Amino acid sequence: xxxxxxxxxxxxxFGRQVVHDGLDMRVEEDExxxxxxGSGSGxxxxxxxxxGLQRPLAGTVRIRGSDITHLSExxxxxxxxxYGVAFQSGALYSGLTVLENVQLPMxxxxxxxxxxxxxxxxxxxRLVGLPEDAAxxxxxxxxxxxxxxxxxARALALDPQLLFLxxxxxxxxxxxxxxxxxxxxxxxxxxxxxxxxITHDLDSIFRTCNRVGVIVDRHMESxxxxxxxxxxxxxxxxxxxxxxxxxxLGAHHGA
Amino acid sequence: xxATVPSTEAVEVRRTAEGLELVLTGEWSVRQxxxxxxxxxAVEVAAAARIRIAAQAITRLDxxxxxxxxxxxRRARRAGAEVAFRGTPPDQLRLLDETLxxxxxxxxxxxxxxxxxxxPGDRALVAIGRYAIRTGHDLFGGLAFLGRTFSTVAANLxxxxxxxxxxxxxxxxxxxxxxxxxxxxxxxxxxVIIAYLSAQQLRGLGADIYVVxxxxxxxxxxxxxxxxxxxxxxxxxxxxxxxLGSMKLNEEVDALTATGADPFELLVVPRVLGLVIALxxxxxIADLIGLAGGALLCRYLLDMxxxxxxxxxxxSIAPTTFWVGIIKAPVFALLISLAGCYRGMQVRGSARxxxxxxxxxxxxxxxxxxxxxxxxxILFMEMKI
Numbered sequence: 035x036x037x038x039x040x041x042x043x044x045x046x047x048f049g050r051q052v053v054h055d056g057l058d059m060r061v062e063e064d065e066x067x068x069x070x071x072g073s074g075s076g077x078x079x080x081x082x083x084x085x086g087l088q089r090p091l092a093g094t095v096r097i098r099g100s101d102i103t104h105l106s107e108x109x110x111x112x113x114x115x116x117y118g119v120a121f122q123s124g125a126l127y128s129g130l131t132v133l134e135n136v137q138l139p140m141x142x143x144x145x146x147x148x149x150x151x152x153x154x155x156x157x158x159x160r161l162v163g164l165p166e167d168a169a170x171x172x173x174x175x176x177x178x179x180x181x182x183x184x185x186x187a188r189a190l191a192l193d194p195q196l197l198f199l200x201x202x203x204x205x206x207x208x209x210x211x212x213x214x215x216x217x218x219x220x221x222x223x224x225x226x227x228x229x230x231x232i233t234h235d236l237d238s239i240f241r242t243c244n245r246v247g248v249i250v251d252r253h254m255e256s257x258x259x260x261x262x263x264x265x266x267x268x269x270x271x272x273x274x275x276x277x278x279x280x281x282x283l284g285a286h287h288g289a
Numbered sequence: 290x291x292a293t294v295p296s297t298e299a300v301e302v303r304r305t306a307e308g309l310e311l312v313l314t315g316e317w318s319v320r321q322x323x324x325x326x327x328x329x330x331a332v333e334v335a336a337a338a339r340i341r342i343a344a345q346a347i348t349r350l351d352x353x354x355x356x357x358x359x360x361x362x363r364r365a366r367r368a369g370a371e372v373a374f375r376g377t378p379p380d381q382l383r384l385l386d387e388t389l390x391x392x393x394x395x396x397x398x399x400x401x402x403x404x405x406x407x408x409p410g411d412r413a414l415v416a417i418g419r420y421a422i423r424t425g426h427d428l429f430g431g432l433a434f435l436g437r438t439f440s441t442v443a444a445n446l447x448x449x450x451x452x453x454x455x456x457x458x459x460x461x462x463x464x465x466x467x468x469x470x471x472x473x474x475x476x477x478x479x480x481v482i483i484a485y486l487s488a489q490q491l492r493g494l495g496a497d498i499y500v501v502x503x504x505x506x507x508x509x510x511x512x513x514x515x516x517x518x519x520x521x522x523x524x525x526x527x528x529x530x531x532x533l534g535s536m537k538l539n540e541e542v543d544a545l546t547a548t549g550a551d552p553f554e555l556l557v558v559p560r561v562l563g564l565v566i567a568l569x570x571x572x573x574i575a576d577l578i579g580l581a582g583g584a585l586l587c588r589y590l591l592d593m594x595x596x597x598x599x600x601x602x603x604x605s606i607a608p609t610t611f612w613v614g615i616i617k618a619p620v621f622a623l624l625i626s627l628a629g630c631y632r633g634m635q636v637r638g639s640a641r642x643x644x645x646x647x648x649x650x651x652x653x654x655x656x657x658x659x660x661x662x663x664x665x666x667i668l669f670m671e672m673k674i
Contacts, residue, residue, distance in 0.1 A: 128538075129641030146323050153360070154322070154353050160388045161352075174638035193319045193351035224384045225352065 036099055037062055038196055038228045039084060044093035046079050053079050055252040057093070061245075066222055066229045067256075068239045071249030072269065077232045078122075080249070081200055084230075085119060086110050097196070115143045117196040118189030122204060122232075124181035126173040132159065132184050133169040139191040158187040163217055179210040183217070190221070197221075199231040203238045215241040236274075248273070300328040308339035308370065314346045317354030325354060329361040334368045343375040355381035434631045438561055441553045453559045460563025464525040465571055471524075472517050476575035479516055480508050480582035488590055497591050501601040504583035506610060513575040514614045515662055518621040521568060522654035526629040529560050530650035533633025534643040542634070557634070561626040568622035572615055609674045617665050621658045628654040 041059040045052075053076035061067045071077045082088040084095050086102045094101045097113055105113070118139075126135050136155040140146055146154070159169050162183040173181060182202055189197055202218070203211035215238050222229055222242075233239060239246060239259065247256035250269045255262065263274040299321060301312040311332065317325060334340065344350070344358075359382055365372050445451040487503045533556060536542050545552045580602065587593040632650035636643050 128639035140319070144320060144323070147326065150322055150326055150357070154319070154356060157352070157356050157385070157389060160390075172639065190352075193353050224380075 035063060037096075038098060039067075039230060040094075040096040041080075041084065042094050042096075044080070044083065044095070045091045046076065046083060046088075047091050052252055054083075054090070054093075054249075057249070057252065057254050059247055059254050059256060061228060061230055063228055064222075064226060065244040066218065066231060066242050068243035068246045069230065069232045069249065069254075070234070070239065070246055070273065075249040076252070077249060078200065081198060081230075081232055085198065086114070115139075115192055116194055117198060118186075118192065118194040119198045120182065120185035120189045120200065120202060122200040124173065124185040126181060126184055126188070128173050131170050131172055132164075132176070132187075135173070135184060136188050136191050139188065143192055155187075155191070158190050159184070161190065161221070162187045163213070178205050179207075179214065182206065182214060186217070186221075190225075193225075195226070195228060197227050197229045199229065199233075201232055201234065203233065203235045208237070211235060211238065212241070214238075218242050298328075299325045300332065302332055305341075308337035308341075309334075310341045310343065312343045312346060313358070315348060317347050317350045317358070319351055319353035322353045322357055325357045326360075329357060332361070334365040334370055337365070337370045340365050340370045340372045341375055342372065342378075344379050345376060347379070350379050350381055352381055352385070355379060355385055358382065359385050430635075431627070431631055434634075435627055437553055438557055438627065438630075441551065441558050442562070445554065445558075451554065452562065453555065456555075456559035457562045457566070460560050461567045463528075464521060464564050465567025468521060468524055468567075468571060469574060472520055472571050472575050473578045475516055475520060476508070476513060476578040477582040479512055480504055480579035481586050483507055483512070484583045484586040485590065488586070492591075497593070498601055500587060500591065501583065501593075501598055502605040504587075505580065505602045505605050508579035508583070509576055509606065509610045509614045511614065511662070513579050514572045514617050514621065515658070517568065517571045517575045518618070518625065518658045519655055521564070521571065521622075522625045522628075522658060523651055525564060526625045526654040527647050527651050529626060529629030530633040530636075530647040531643065533557075533630055534636035534646060537634065537636045538638075538640070538643060552634075557630045560630055561623065564622040564626040565619045568625075569615055569618035572618045576611070576614065607674070613669055613674060617662065620661055620665075624657040624661060625654040628657060 037060045039059065039061040041057060044054045044057040044059075046054040057080070059069075059080075069077050069080065079088065083090050084097070084102075086095075086105075090103060093103070095103050097117070100113060102110060102113060126132075127138065130138065133152070133155050136158050137151050140151060140154065156166055156169060160166060164180060164183050164187070168176070168180060168184075173184070176184065186197075186199070186202070189199075199218070203214050206214060218229060218231070219242055221227055229242075231238075231242065243259055245256060245258050246262050247254045248262065248265075248267075248270050250267050255265055255267065255270065257265070262270065265271075298315050299313065299317065301314060303310040303312065309332070315321070342358075342362075347354075350358075358379070362372050362382075442452070484500055484504045488497065488500045491497055491499050491503075533542070536556070542552050542556070545555060584595060584598045587598050588595060629650045632646040632653070636646050
């Protein structure tokens with residue numbers, strides 16, 4: 035089966051600093067794929083490249099078969115309508131209410147009557163577990179957890195099959211983070227989503243991901259969660275078997 | 290026996306003995322929601338006692354499509370029809386039922402209840418009252434801002450290091466040195482325009498020589514400083530407001546306060562001092578270039594030799610003429626920088642507010658400059674200079 039996202043031989047370089055050097059990544063249908071890596075390892079650059087916000091120096095990025103590195107802005111439009119992105123800090127439009135934020139992609143890509151526009155936006159807001167009265171608030175009036183949820187609601191506005199999440203649980207307290215992970219799993223199961231998620235959060239990885247790709251030495255090692263923890267690479271060992279990782283592994287293997 | 294009634298791609302309606310049978314086909318996704326809704330709206334539910342829905346032929350059903358279907362099912366049930374699915378209903382409907390509580394959507398927050406309750410006539414009064422209160426607050430806030438700026442300067446006069454000389458110099462550079470080309474160009478063009486206009490009028494009277502008086506006094510007393518101030522208000526007033534405003538949005542101002550630093554001392558005072566130093570210098574340049582522009586025009590339009598122009602300039606100005614213009618510059622600089630900083634510091638919450646307050650800062654800076662210029666004109670007239 036054709037992978038949903040396929041990155042091959044990706045090279046990214048800024049000046050003298052080589053960020054990616056022949057990076058490969060493959061995300062299959064209906065999985066939650068976690069991208070892990072140290073600070074500065076190029077997780078965000080990878081995401082920006084996949085989203086077409088940045089052209090790579092070499093390599094291909096295919097989303098459902100079409101290579102986005104060679105497409106014009108106009109040709110990218112239908113592809114972009116097919117996935118949703120929730121940025122790390124939410125990136126909500128601060129001058130618009132929550133409702134308007136969620137409606138914006140629909141207004142941009144579709145022609146809908148106002149009742150449907152409002153109904154569908156409220157549906158997405160409810161779907162991510164927010165109360166309906168949040169719809170008329172402005173982003174500045176929301177808590178950090180709510181902002182992240184609105185970002186997901188906006189990413190789901192066009193009912194995409196593919197969702198990108200950039201550090202969705204960063205900056206959340208453990209309880210909110212756990213609730214957010216539950217939301218991710220819930221959405222993935224009920225909407226048959228493929229989710230690509232950048233994260234630092236070990237809890238989050240163990241709760242949500244099927245497969246994990248670790249960026250080490252400008253390449254990516256990816257495998258199922260059960261297998262990748264035993265990779266010999268020192269960074270992977272340190273990450274999964276460090277002080278914080280061990281608890282999870284214990285719980286995980288014990289179960 | 291079933292008769293097919295007009296149907297669309299998404300919904301095929303068949304009349305059966307007991308009521309209606311809907312066969313749903315094609316792609317039921319967010320892209321088709323508008324046409325799906327139209328098709329479903331066209332179905333006459335009122336007359337039907339039973340409605341059977343066959344959803345198996347849908348090629349792709351996403352949440353938005355399911356939402357439209359759910360809306361139809363609920364409408365039909367409200368109209369008294371019995372709705373059933375042939376086979377199992379789509380999973381998405383169950384998800385929607387779990388997600389949506391069937392309360393009517395809450396109303397958006399309206400303004401204070403006072404407005405809603407009041408009569409139309411009273412509403413105008415309320416609006417005027419609110420406006421007056423807001424303007425009063427604004428004025429008071431502006432005065433407080435001015436006061437705090439002055440007290441910060443005064444408190445630090447004994448420690449010049451705390452007045453951030455490096456930062457002040459940076460602002461002199463950014464608001465003054467980099468503005469020189471545009472200020473010079475505008476001063477040149479405006480003085481040429483004045484000389485040209487007055488030459489046209491005065492030549493008929495044989496009073497060519499007074500063109501020099503008009504240009505000299507006009508530029509030195511009023512136009513040099515006023516034009517420079519308006520350009521600087523547009524350039525630096527806006528940049529002050531935008532810079533401080535985005536720092537507010539980014540919580541940089543809060544971060545300063547939290548570390549015990551005074552944002553007034555670090556951000557506002559250097560900007561104010563920088564502009565108070567830069568604007569008089571810019572005005573001198575504008576005056577010089579303005580006089581040069583006048584000379585150029587007199588030379589080529591009126592064939593007036595340069596030394597005659599210079600002599601006439603010398604005769605036409607009183608000892609105070611130059612100073613009357615230049616003394617206004619620091620006052621205008623104060624008004625521009627305070628308007629910019631004050632509005633910038635008022636930004637909270639959103640990018641839209643930033644844009645709005647930058648606009649307000651520039652408009653008010655220009656307004657205040659012209660108002661102050663008028664007051665100066667009256668003052669100087671009373672002083673007979």
